[in-house]
Amino acid sequence: xxxxxxxxxxxxxxxxxxxxxxxxxxxxxxxxxxxxxxxxxxxxxxxxxxxxxxxxxxxxxxxxxxxxxxxxxxxxxxxxxxxxxxxxxxxxxxxxxxxxxxxxxxxxxxxxxxxxxxxxxxxxxxxxxxxxxxxxxxxxxxxxxxxxxxxxxxxxxxxxxxxxxxxxxxxxxxxxxxxxxxxxxxxxxx
Numbered sequence: 001x002x003x004x005x006x007x008x009x010x011x012x013x014x015x016x017x018x019x020x021x022x023x024x025x026x027x028x029x030x031x032x033x034x035x036x037x038x039x040x041x042x043x044x045x046x047x048x049x050x051x052x053x054x055x056x057x058x059x060x061x062x063x064x065x066x067x068x069x070x071x072x073x074x075x076x077x078x079x080x081x082x083x084x085x086x087x088x089x090x091x092x093x094x095x096x097x098x099x100x101x102x103x104x105x106x107x108x109x110x111x112x113x114x115x116x117x118x119x120x121x122x123x124x125x126x127x128x129x130x131x132x133x134x135x136x137x138x139x140x141x142x143x144x145x146x147x148x149x150x151x152x153x154x155x156x157x158x159x160x161x162x163x164x165x166x167x168x169x170x171x172x173x174x175x176x177x178x179x180x181x182x183x184x185x186x187x188x189x190x
Contacts, residue, residue: 003153004114008122010150011036016043018131018145019118020155021110023083023163023178024138025145026055028118028126031065037097040127043147046134051099053085053106053165055128057119065094065125066105071190072168078186080109081116083178085128087167098127106165114155130162138162 007017007028014036017028027043029036031054041048056062059077066088068076076086090098090105099105108128110116119126130138131145139145140160142152164177171187173180 003151004118004121007118007151007153011122011126014039015150016040016148017118017126018142018147018149018152019115020112020153020158021055021108021115021128022112022159023110023161024140024158025131025142025155026108026110026115026128027131027145027147027149028055028128030122031055031098031125031127032093032095034095034097037095037127040129041097043149044129044132044134046129048097049100050134051102051104051106053108053128054094054098054125055108055110055115055119056125057109057116059109061119061125062107062109065091066107067091075168075186075190079179079183081111082109083111083161083163084108084183085163085165085175087165087169087174089169094125104167104169108163112155114153118153 162177165175
């Protein structure tokens, strides 16, 4: 059994997996399982009122969990996959626990082959929050991943810069990160 098979088995049993992305290490769990999502909140010591982003492997998976109108479709395709989290109105297929009561969901499509393979082979969205305690430094190396987990996939040293979080419903940047200036310019034209 290779490491991706082990990771998928962990995800299928509501476990947590730390995985590399093009930015930082993420803490992944089945984004459609309330039990798995609860484990992520507990591992991070994160307040339930704060949403947790998810990661998808393709645009079909994204459209299955969030509403994407034609005015933002081109924007999404321009930046994903990549170091951007887009915040959209969540579909009812997603557990409400993920949105922290907002009805919105942050979605990543990592530009990292291993992360995309994991999500694609799992064939379902996984959580995409950083693999650190709530409020701690974003983990760029495996030893900086301080949360409890069932499996860690070592991807070596990562860049460590966070993704830019952009609210496409209200057309504003919520967290500046990689490509923030370019995103800001394009937001004004939407």
